[in-house]
Amino acid sequence: MNPRGRPILLLLFLALLATPALIRRFGRPQAPAATTGSDSLARYGFRLVESARNAGLDFVHEAPTLDAKLAHIMPQVTAMGAAVSVVDFDRDGFADLYVTNSREGSSNRMFRNRGDGSFEDVAARLGLAALNAPEAGVSMGSLWGDLDNDGDEDLLLHRWGRQDLYRNDGERGFVRLDAGLPAWANVNTAALFDFDGDGRLDVFLGGYYPEQVNLWKLRDTKMMPESFEYAKNGGRKYLYRNLGGGRFEELSETLGLTSRRWALAAVAADLRGTGRPDLFIANDYGVSELFVNEGGRFREMGRETGVGYAPKSGMNASVGDVLNQGRLGIYVSNISEEGILLQGNNLWMPVGAADGLPKYENLATAMGIALGGWSFGAQFGDLNNDGFLDLYLVNGYVSASKDENYWYDYSKIAGGHEVVIADAKNWPPMGARSLAGYQAKKLWLNDGAGRFIDVAPMVGVADRHDGRAVVLADTRNRGVLDAIVANQRGPLLLYRNETAPGRDYIAFELQGSCRDDAGRAPCSNRSAIGARVELHWSGQLQVQEVSGGSGFCSQNQRRLHFGLGTDARLEKAVVRWPSGRIEELKAPEKNRVHRLTEPAA
Amino acid sequence: MTSEAVGAPRAASIPRAFGIDKRYLAPILVTIVLIAGQVSFAFLESWSRTFLAIATAIGVEMLLGRLFAGQWPHLASAYVSGISVGMLVRSPVFWPYALCSAISIVSKYVIRVDGRHIWNPSNLGIVAMLVLASDTVASLSVQWGNTLLPMVTVWCFGIVILRSLGRLHITLTYVASFVAFAALRSAVTGHAFLAEVAPITGPMYQLFIFFMITDPKTTVHGTRAQCLVAFLVAAVEAALRLLQFVHAPYYALFAVGPAANLIEIYVKRRAAARHGG
Numbered sequence: 001m002n003p004r005g006r007p008i009l010l011l012l013f014l015a016l017l018a019t020p021a022l023i024r025r026f027g028r029p030q031a032p033a034a035t036t037g038s039d040s041l042a043r044y045g046f047r048l049v050e051s052a053r054n055a056g057l058d059f060v061h062e063a064p065t066l067d068a069k070l071a072h073i074m075p076q077v078t079a080m081g082a083a084v085s086v087v088d089f090d091r092d093g094f095a096d097l098y099v100t101n102s103r104e105g106s107s108n109r110m111f112r113n114r115g116d117g118s119f120e121d122v123a124a125r126l127g128l129a130a131l132n133a134p135e136a137g138v139s140m141g142s143l144w145g146d147l148d149n150d151g152d153e154d155l156l157l158h159r160w161g162r163q164d165l166y167r168n169d170g171e172r173g174f175v176r177l178d179a180g181l182p183a184w185a186n187v188n189t190a191a192l193f194d195f196d197g198d199g200r201l202d203v204f205l206g207g208y209y210p211e212q213v214n215l216w217k218l219r220d221t222k223m224m225p226e227s228f229e230y231a232k233n234g235g236r237k238y239l240y241r242n243l244g245g246g247r248f249e250e251l252s253e254t255l256g257l258t259s260r261r262w263a264l265a266a267v268a269a270d271l272r273g274t275g276r277p278d279l280f281i282a283n284d285y286g287v288s289e290l291f292v293n294e295g296g297r298f299r300e301m302g303r304e305t306g307v308g309y310a311p312k313s314g315m316n317a318s319v320g321d322v323l324n325q326g327r328l329g330i331y332v333s334n335i336s337e338e339g340i341l342l343q344g345n346n347l348w349m350p351v352g353a354a355d356g357l358p359k360y361e362n363l364a365t366a367m368g369i370a371l372g373g374w375s376f377g378a379q380f381g382d383l384n385n386d387g388f389l390d391l392y393l394v395n396g397y398v399s400a401s402k403d404e405n406y407w408y409d410y411s412k413i414a415g416g417h418e419v420v421i422a423d424a425k426n427w428p429p430m431g432a433r434s435l436a437g438y439q440a441k442k443l444w445l446n447d448g449a450g451r452f453i454d455v456a457p458m459v460g461v462a463d464r465h466d467g468r469a470v471v472l473a474d475t476r477n478r479g480v481l482d483a484i485v486a487n488q489r490g491p492l493l494l495y496r497n498e499t500a501p502g503r504d505y506i507a508f509e510l511q512g513s514c515r516d517d518a519g520r521a522p523c524s525n526r527s528a529i530g531a532r533v534e535l536h537w538s539g540q541l542q543v544q545e546v547s548g549g550s551g552f553c554s555q556n557q558r559r560l561h562f563g564l565g566t567d568a569r570l571e572k573a574v575v576r577w578p579s580g581r582i583e584e585l586k587a588p589e590k591n592r593v594h595r596l597t598e599p600a601a
Numbered sequence: 602m603t604s605e606a607v608g609a610p611r612a613a614s615i616p617r618a619f620g621i622d623k624r625y626l627a628p629i630l631v632t633i634v635l636i637a638g639q640v641s642f643a644f645l646e647s648w649s650r651t652f653l654a655i656a657t658a659i660g661v662e663m664l665l666g667r668l669f670a671g672q673w674p675h676l677a678s679a680y681v682s683g684i685s686v687g688m689l690v691r692s693p694v695f696w697p698y699a700l701c702s703a704i705s706i707v708s709k710y711v712i713r714v715d716g717r718h719i720w721n722p723s724n725l726g727i728v729a730m731l732v733l734a735s736d737t738v739a740s741l742s743v744q745w746g747n748t749l750l751p752m753v754t755v756w757c758f759g760i761v762i763l764r765s766l767g768r769l770h771i772t773l774t775y776v777a778s779f780v781a782f783a784a785l786r787s788a789v790t791g792h793a794f795l796a797e798v799a800p801i802t803g804p805m806y807q808l809f810i811f812f813m814i815t816d817p818k819t820t821v822h823g824t825r826a827q828c829l830v831a832f833l834v835a836a837v838e839a840a841l842r843l844l845q846f847v848h849a850p851y852y853a854l855f856a857v858g859p860a861a862n863l864i865e866i867y868v869k870r871r872a873a874a875r876h877g878g
Contacts, residue, residue: 005669006711013711016704020734023696230642287643309643336693339735340847341742344693370693408845409792415742416799417749426799428792 040459041500044445045384048460048483048495055475056119057111059492062103064138064160067218072429075398076406077215078102080188080208081160082468082486083141083553087153088113089126089168095473095557097484098128098155099492100139106132108139108157117476126173128155128166134216137161137184141469141553145192145201146526147242149514153527156203158187160215163205163238167246177246185211186235189317192548193268193277194530194578196296199514199521200242201529201548206263206281207235221424225262228414228421229311231285234262239298244517256298261286265317267550269328270532271350271358275580277530280307282314282332288346292357306360312343318550320380320389321543322349322367323450326534328543330360333375333393333552337436340407344370345378345393368452369393369444374436377552381472381481382563385503387540388446392483394467398430399437399489406435438464441485465490473557479505479591481561486554504564504590508533510546512577513598522579524598527558530578535562536571537590564590624677626762631684631812633758637751638688638804644741650698651687657702658683665710678722678818679706685723685808690730691739701726701738715870719862721819721854723812728855731848740848741805752807759811768815774828775810776801778835786839797842800850809850819858821865830861 040047052058061082063075070077081102086095094113101108108131110123123129132138137159144153147165155166155174163181166174186209192201209215210233213223225231237257240248252258261283268277276293283289287308291298302308307330316333323329327350334343347369348360364370373395380389398406409428413421420426441461444452456462465487472481475494483495510531512524524531529548534541544560564570570590575583577598588594635651638644645651658679666674686701705726709718712725730738763769783797790797800806814820814834820827838853846852 009665009669009707009711013704013707016700016707017729017733019696019700020730020737023734024736310646311643337739339731340739342691342693342737342739365693408842408847409796411742411847412842413796413799415803415805416796417752417802420795420799420802423795426793426795428790428796 040455041498044455044459045386045500045503046459046480047498049498050460050463050493051496052492052494055117055494057097057492057494059099059109061487061489061492062101062106063489064102064104066215069218069221070215070424073424073427075400075430076435077424079398079466079488080468080553081138081140082488082490083139084469084471084484084486084492085142085144085549085555086471086473086484086557087144087555089144089153091152094477095475095559098142098144099486100142100157100553101132102138102140104132104134104138108132108142113475128174131157131164136164140188141190143190143192143549143555144527145529145548147192147201148244148246148517149200149512149526150516151526156190156192158190158205160186160209163187165203179240179246179248180250181205181240181248182211182238184214185238186213186215188553189263189266189281190549191266191268191279192527192529193279194525195239195268195277195279195293196241197276197521197578197580198242198519199512199523199525199579200244200517200519201525201527202242203238203240203248204257204266204268204279205238205240206266207237208262208264208284210235210260222422224422224424224427225285226418226422228285229313231262232260233422234260234283234285236260237263242517244519255296256300257291259289259300261289264315265332265552267317267319267330268530268548269319269545270530271328271330272356275576280317280319280330282317284313284315285311286314287311288314288317288332301357305357307346307348312346315376316378316552318378318380319545319547320391322347322380322389322446324388324448324540324542326541326543328545329363331364331369331378331380331391333372333378335374335436336371337374337407340411342371345372345375367450369442372442373439376468377470377554379470379472379551379554379556381556381561382505383443383472383481383483383497383499384445385480385499385505385563385565386448387538387542387563387565387568388448389542390446391442391444391452392470392472393442393444394470394485395436395441396439396464396466397436398434399464399466400434401432402434402438404431404433405437406430406433410435437466440464441467461495463487463493465493469552469554471551471554471556472561474507474559474561477593479507502566504566504568506535506562506564506570506573506588506590507593508560508573508575509558509593509595510560510575510577511595511597512579513600522581522601524578524581528578528598529558532576533560534574534576536573537564538567538569559593623766624675626766627812628677628680628684630758630762631681631808634755634804634807634811635684635688637754641751644804645688646691650692650695651684653695654687654690654698654702655680655683657699658686658706661703661706665706669710681812682706682723682726685812686726689723689727689741689805689808691741692737694737697730697734697738700734701730704729714863715866717818717862717866719819719859719866721813721816721858724851724854724858728848728851731851740851742803742847751804752802755807755811759807763811763815766815766817768817768827770824771815771820771827771831772810774831775814775835778832779838782835782839786842789843806850809854813854819862821861826861826865830857833857833861
């Protein structure tokens with residue numbers, strides 16, 4: 001070794017060691033800080049004000065108490081169940097909120113929107129409150145859709161327990177249907193979609209824990225995942241074809257939905273431009289799955305499309321035309337904890353296609369939306385009406401002690417072999433420790449050029465609850481999207497949006513032309529789930545699709561909201577109905593909600 | 602993780618069992634680990650990141666070897682360091698893979714005592730990243746699927762190769778010590794024994810026990826001393842685990858390995874001085 005080279009080598013070595021600090025200091029784009037509300041309006045074009053209590057949304061989620069054999073890890077095995085979905089159940093033109101609870105004997109809430117900015121709980125009157133009981137299980141989430149095409153929204157309630165459909169009978173409330181759904185399954189995700197194009201909404205249910213597991217009466221403690229990232233011992237999947245008349249036929253095996261991964265989030269959307277919805281499933285403890293719809297049959301093509309390689313802890317599935325290219329990207333949330341586990345969230349962007357299949361690349365890191373925390377629900381929506389979809393992400397798993405955390409013990413067991421990890425009795429006791437608790441939320445603002453910047457604290461999102469479901473809805477019909485967040489063991493939050501003046505929007509409320517559930521296609525399901533609007537304005541293009549559930553245990557307002565920026569010049573809106581019918585609106589009027597009904601055949 | 606190629610003669614004995622230069626045995630084994638893990642379970646963050654780590658390690662080794670040691674170095678060591686970094690580092694971005702490899706290789710040329718580098722290069726590189734870039738870097742922490750097959754495969758090849766290299770006793774001492782300390786930790790914490798043993802069944806530990814702690818250039822000489830150091834690494838790791846350090850094995854080797862080397866160097870100097878006197 002040449003001794004004269006040592007000083008140079010030493011300098012080089014020190015420079016290498018200093019590189020991370022330099023990258024932190026100079027390498028990451030930061031949002032310019034706003035210090036006041038008016039400042040955030042000027043800088044970012046909007047601000048959010050938490051207003052749940054003022055609006056009458058007085059709700060705190062409660063978790064269940066499972067079999068005593070799980071007492072030592074109860075906080076983490078009962079870390080889901082806070083869910084929210086948006087529905088206009090009474091057809092008064094205002095978005096109502098259905099919120100699930102999970103303690104045995106607790107009540108779900110139906111917060112009816114009075115139209116004046118306040119809500120009232122009418123769940124008990126409608127028969128939708130007392131739905132959490134040991135014999136039926138406890139709620140994990142809900143979805144809404146007009147399953148019988150009679151003009152009002154019916155409810156799918158999925159539980160750790162019995163899965164139920166409730167028919168909306170208007171003023172008489174809701175009636176539970178004997179639809180043949182599973183009498184017992186541990187379902188943490190669902191989707192309503194018309195997969196076979198018969199004009200009737202079908203039901204997908206994704207199991208988390210295996211269906212033979214009754215979490216209140218465990219036969220043994222071998223009910224945990226067999227692997228942290230390669231588990232295939234989760235619950236089964238169900239696909240119920242709607243036969244009309246309140247009857248359903250289970251076809252998952254026949255049609256190719258056979259995996260036993262631990263499903264936590266599903267979204268149905270037309271990802272291949274076929275006019276039929278494909279089904280994307282984000283699985284915990286494993287890879288995501290993309291079931292492509294081949295004329296009413298499904299084929300899992302995760303690997304072929306690129307989304308099914310790297311196993312992570314999928315907890316969210318939502319879609320959005322992130323770059324205004326007329327193509328939907330898919331956002332999957334995972335776990336990121338500094339220095340311990342950095343899975344990073346995924347933004348699967350279509351970058352090409354071959355043999356009728358899209359090819360996806362994960363661009364989350366490149367776009368700045370990879371690192372959230374222990375992330376759950378996320379939704380795309382244009383919160384500042386600038387013409388680009390922003391992203392609201394909630395984080396936080398178990399917030400308990402502020403001084404002690406469970407990460408060490410969690411990482412110890414997570415790296416173990418299946419005989420160790422799969423048996424709950426091997427898991428170290430959690431006590432009062434937190435696990436990824438008190439985490440900040442992310443509100444990533446899309447700059448339209450491929451970068452997102454977190455502005456959450458600057459625009460008013462400062463809560464540290466354990467977020468689960470987030471939905472976006474225009475709760476006061478003002479042309480702006482508010483955010484509603486359901487927190488595990490925490491309060492329901494309503495972030496009211498104030499958008500800077502001068503920014504335009506346009507919204508579409510769609511109604512399919514089917515008028516009964518006899519399945520006489522061609523007509524579209526009345527909820528228009530699966531309908532797609534392609535909006536052209538001021539040289540821009542954006543696609544949105546009506547969804548029967550997205551995010552984590554949530555469903556946005558089905559009204560499609562497009563921010564347009566300032567001085568927008570509308571060119572056209574092209575509506576593609578689930579029936580395949582195409583309708584074009586020339587220069588639709590901006591700053592209003594367009595209520596469109598599919599023309600009869 | 603091995604560093605035997607620095608300054609080593611080009612020619613080496615050829616173990617009869619394999620009929621190849623023994624400096625290629627570690628690269629062969631680590632490649633088997635990589636292929637077994639990736640083909641079975643796609644456990645890499647991505648191929649491109651791993652290639653970046655390998656290319657950086659080899660590139661820096663060639664550059665520094667030529668510029669500062671005056672010769673083109675044997676690249677087996679850099680390959681092993683690079684591939685280890687490519688497997689062990691977890692990051693959603695690319696630069697930590699290159700940086701970790703660069704730190705690992707440069708450390709071999711910078712931190713030297715009596716002509717020896719005293720830290721295992723990739724151990725030092727990964728500890729540096731975990732400490733200095735914890736917001737961007739974690740370590741491989743999950744397992745390979747839910748079958749024992751990949752682990753058994755690695756163990757079969759590992760045992761044969763380490764035996765031919767005369768270093769299997771280090772691995773076995775460490776594993777036995779780890780299991781014993783797991784029992785002790787279980788008694789102290791009240792946690793299930795299997796929970797305490799669980800980490801050693803994961804892929805990170807296979808790399809740790811077959812490559813890091815057996816690195817010829819950064820371990821002491823003599824079978825007994827090597828076994829003692831392996832035991833001490835397990836002991837310090839157990840203490841760190843009781844203090845809930847997630848990356849306890851890296852930190853334990855980071856502390857014990859150089860200390861043992863420095864003691865050995867000190868003893869050799871004393872002996873040389875006595876002989877000289």
